[in-house]
Amino acid sequence: MKTVQQRAGLATPVGPVWVEAVDGAITCAGWGTDRDSLDGPDAPLLAQTIAELRAYFDGRLTRFTVPLNPGVTGLSARVLDAMLAIPLGETRTYGDLARDLNAPAQAIGQACGGNPIPILIPCHRILSSTGLGGYSGAGGVETKVALLKLEGAASLLI
16 A cells, blocks of 8 residues: 655644645644645645644634544553544543543653644643643643633633
């Protein structure tokens, strides 16, 4: 089976963001423009992903619909699935997910920090029981706060 890798990027309120697709699914995303040869969204999947990201940042999208393949298994896959189930504007704590998945909170935090498709898989919606917790995306906690505010979760931050 042939692997087809494609990339596209766009400017967002939290800085430049890129997405990568392999064989018909988004496999990773991140911040910056230093990825090798960012392509325009010529491929239909990349065009759809860029359009959905624009709609998200414009406040017109509440759920991403593009196919995702983060390439993880086991507990990490279960954590990513749990994050995908959190509606826009809502949050959960590491402890909530730990209880739901019958796993240590530290393992939940590690899976969140290793999320290969941030924003589309909303690890920014996971908070510590005593505050924001961390964020592995560019800009750290400031980016996490910006994404939560964008989603209308600002009241949860006060």
